[in-house]
Amino acid sequence: DIQMTQSPASLSASLGETVTIECLASEDIYSNLAWYQQKPGKSPQLLIYYANSLNDGVPSRFSGSGSGTQYSLKINSLQSEDVSIYFCQQNYDSPTFGGGTKLELK
């Protein structure tokens, strides 16, 4: 199985700040990488697919980048509604997820 290592595990940032979350795959996943946002008590919601494609309805302050084994999710101008847990997921092989990043407001 492809292992996904996500960092940091938790993150505290201020409103308006730019935040970056990293995801490292154990092998090349050829940009087959998705990002999800999960709010407390809710199911995950797709933000980004194919490493940098924004899902419909997702605010443009979210962006994804990366290639090979290294990927990142950037949130520009952090809003209060962005407080969530974020997961990466590879879909190059049988799906596997990163351990999650809990984003809180400072």
Next chain:
Amino acid sequence: QVQLKESGPGLVQPSQTLSLTCTVSGFSLTSYSVHWVRQHSGKSLEWMGRMWSDGDTSYNSAFTSRLSISRDTSKSQVFLKMNSLQTEDTGTYYCARSPLDLDYFDYWGQGVMVTVSS
């Protein structure tokens, strides 16, 4: 619009079998794959298996021996059946759709919480 909804028992006894149903609307099971994903108490997500649009199935090797996924296209339902449940199987079970038989998940159900306990 696209919807998925899980249903099933909230409590299962150890060693028993878990049976869950995912009822979908707004799309056809013959055009999209439906997956089962579980989550332990706010922790990370674990892919369990999928029902392909053509009716084939594939499973996470961690579950192969005790997991079965099936469907009834006439009722727009996908079923999960997992036997020999243990306390470690406690968690929230989601069904999720993937577009074009790709393996990222564009729509998720609300999830069903399953507790394995005597």
